[in-house]
Amino acid sequence: MLGVRVRDITMEEVLELLERVIQEHPNRAHSIFFVNTHTLNTAATDPEYRVLLSRADHVFGDGTGVRWAARFLHGVKLRDNINGTDLVPRLFRDLGGKGYRYFMLGNTTERIELAADYARTHFPGWTLAGYHHGFLQLGDHTRIVRQINDSHAHMLLVGMGNPKQEQWISQHLSELRVPLCLGVGGLFDYWAGEIERAPAWVRRCGSEWVYLLLQQPHKARRYLLGNPLFLIRLAKSKWLDVEATR
Numbered sequence: 001m002l003g004v005r006v007r008d009i010t011m012e013e014v015l016e017l018l019e020r021v022i023q024e025h026p027n028r029a030h031s032i033f034f035v036n037t038h039t040l041n042t043a044a045t046d047p048e049y050r051v052l053l054s055r056a057d058h059v060f061g062d063g064t065g066v067r068w069a070a071r072f073l074h075g076v077k078l079r080d081n082i083n084g085t086d087l088v089p090r091l092f093r094d095l096g097g098k099g100y101r102y103f104m105l106g107n108t109t110e111r112i113e114l115a116a117d118y119a120r121t122h123f124p125g126w127t128l129a130g131y132h133h134g135f136l137q138l139g140d141h142t143r144i145v146r147q148i149n150d151s152h153a154h155m156l157l158v159g160m161g162n163p164k165q166e167q168w169i170s171q172h173l174s175e176l177r178v179p180l181c182l183g184v185g186g187l188f189d190y191w192a193g194e195i196e197r198a199p200a201w202v203r204r205c206g207s208e209w210v211y212l213l214l215q216q217p218h219k220a221r222r223y224l225l226g227n228p229l230f231l232i233r234l235a236k237s238k239w240l241d242v243e244a245t246r
Contacts, residue, residue, distance in 0.1 A: 001069045002040045002233055004053045006061045008070070010080045014060065014087060015094055022100065022154050022179045029156075029176035030057040031169050033183050034084050037065030037230045038222050039162045044233055049163045052170050060087075063208070065230055072234055084184035088157065089123070096125020103148050103178070106134035106159030107188045115159075115191035129153040134160045145175045155180040159188040 009017070021030050033056045035043075043050040053059055060082035061067065070076045104116055116131045129151035132144055148156060156178040158165040165183035173181065189195050195216065 001035075001061075001066065001073060002044050002237060003050045004035055004040060004043055004059060006035060006059050006066065006070070006078075007082075008076060008078050009060065009082065011082060011087065011090065014080075014082055015090060017058070018091065018180055019095055026154075026179055027177055029173045029178050029181050031055075031166075031173055031181050031183075032057065033059045033166050033169075034062040034082065034087075034185070035059055035066060036061075036063040036083075038226055040066070040069070041226050041230055041233070042163055046163065049166070052163075052166055055170070056166075065227065069230075069234055073238055084157075084182060084187050085190060088182070088184060088187060091155070092119075092123035092126050096123065098125075099127075100154045101127045101129040101152060102155040102157060103129050103151050103153040104131035104157050104159070104188065105144065105148070106157075106165065106184075107192070108135070109133045111188060111192040111194060114193065115188040118191040118193075134158075134164075141172065145172050149175075149177045153178050155182065157182055157184045157187065159184045159186065161185060 018032070033039075033053060035053065039053070039062075043053055061070065061078050062081065062083035067078050067081065070078045102119075104112060104119065106112065107115065112131050112133050116128060120128050130147060130153070132147065136144060156169075156176065158169055158181065160168060160183075162183075162185065165185070169176075169181045169183060186195065
């Protein structure tokens with residue numbers, strides 16, 4: 001989709017896949033990214049970011065826009081909506097009690113502490129191995145990577161937003177010794193109580209972005225301009241494919 005390969009997979013298959021990575025490749029870091037309309041719009045204008053996403057170990061489709069794109073461009077109905085906000089709690093619940101550990105990186109000092117408290121309370125089957133805010137200075141990165149590795153975490157959650165979180169993971173992937181490195185976007189904001197998840201019926205009808213826009217009006221440009229721009233890019237991509245086959 002717009003130059004980024006997205007896996008068509010169910011949530012249950014993802015859970016099995018990620019646990020297999022933990023068990024079979026404990027010393028190699030794997031990049032796990034989720035792409036939505038905003039992510040793909042960014043990739044369309046940033047070739048380096050597009051290549052970065054395409055080189056990830058696993059890329060999953062997040063949201064209504066990606067599902068529309070799959071149907072429009074390829075005639076494929078994606079089997080599931082795989083996003084970090086849903087996947088991470090499922091990982092904690094389904095793989096709990098097995099001795100797995102996680103590290104949280106991102107957001108502000110205050111919010112990451114609140115999010116860490118939430119995670120400790122709600123996901124006792126995993127061990128919080130450490131956390132750190134995401135406002136890193138140039139000299140901080142080596143220290144943070146060492147702190148993460150010393151924590152012996154099995155999963156690293158990086159919530160810096162797009163494209164920073166994917167860039168950070170990719171830049172340090174060869175140094176990290178965490179099997180799963182996930183870019184989780186605004187997950188920590190939910191856990192810190194800054195924003196609320198849309199009701200299930202709103203998510204089912206594909207309108208969660210409207211619910212988020214009401215809570216975060218500063219992102220109006222992303223949704224109100226970004227969504228139509230995404231549709232234009234899809235149409236252009238489809239037209240180019242048709243022309244190429246003539």
